[in-house]
Amino acid sequence: MSEQIEGRNAVLEAFRSGKCVDKLFILDGCQDGPVRTIAREARKKDTIINYVAKERLDQLSETGAHQGVIAQVAAYEYASVEDILAKAREKGEDPFIFILDNIEDPHNLGAIIRTANLAGAHGVIIPKRRAVGLTSTVAKTSAGALNYTPVAKVTNLGHTIDELKEQGMWFVCADMGGETMYNLNLTGPIGVVIGNEGEGVSRLIREKCDFVASIPMKGDIDSLNASVAAGVLGYEIVRQRLQKK
Template identity: 80%
Template structure:
């Protein structure tokens, strides 16, 4: 029986446990019958504490429910994920007493890339991730699993028009840098202050209109025989140059 459209399927022990810890409403948890190790016992305890429906099922049943094939004996149905607003990202920055740092994604259609970037955004201290409604993967089970729980702590907003969003954010004092292999070497750029970092896929890259709205293009030094990094790796490299420069302020 496929999951309902209004639910998010969470797979894997860490993902389900982080969902409980973050306070996300969990409707139902399926656990492999006979599985009683530490992490599973913790999940069972959290589920009982919140009156979440618990079902112990066979390996075959979990395989039917799984979308990723990597459930580690635990699958949960969560209430539908609600996208954050950009205003909530500004509020998070203000709460931390920091200049806003947003990561904007264009043409990212691989759920593993999106999940990895959300994880990086959380660890790099970004206040949110912004994705477009078109030509972008949504918040699927694979994204949730790849983010290793970061999806529950990092605001993700979905916007109709990325170029227009950049225009609006510029009016609020932000400036924008995009990852581009023909750009200025990132180490030579001043990446401090309220910043939006724009990353595209290694295939299509960043759309022309979005690229034109950016103030700077940052190039990542590459010494090998191929010409591009995986999108999530490029996002990580550039994000941590921003982190480095912020630490020197």
């Protein structure tokens, strides 16, 4: 599936045919009928709309004929959070979910989905805003894992964590100021929260976590790449689950 759709008719058709549009870019100040119709369709579908300068559209454009609108379409269908929980129930396992707090690099997202699949996680949850969606680069980096690991996109990560807590889940985030991960009991229904590449886990999300786990660091720099941190902490959960069995 094409990752980017340009031009008014093509973008309107994408919305009307039910394609999952991650982001819509509209020329700032453009208020004519067709563009208003596209914006209305986008709001119906709860798509994020960015009003941008012509230079930004020209920069994004692959065809040079964007007519003031560019839609970025998900390369894969999104699942729901309920689909992820259903997968855990089907397998008769405690839910094990990766929650990504504003991961922006598609290579990191793809690598985390690949790790989640191999670690036996039931799915990945990402936020709608300020984060990369399921682009074709993500699909490629996941090395096929996207076909098996459901990814849900939610409007509010904090609310989603609260709802999952009500269903008995615990949450652990990777952060340097925490308790060494080997000293924590990470068995049972768990969500692993991985923060943004530059800023880590946001304060609001960190405060919702039951555990803050630090990964022991022996080197001269102070942090791991987000997808590596997801792998290290994810596999400590795998180890504890296997030991418990």
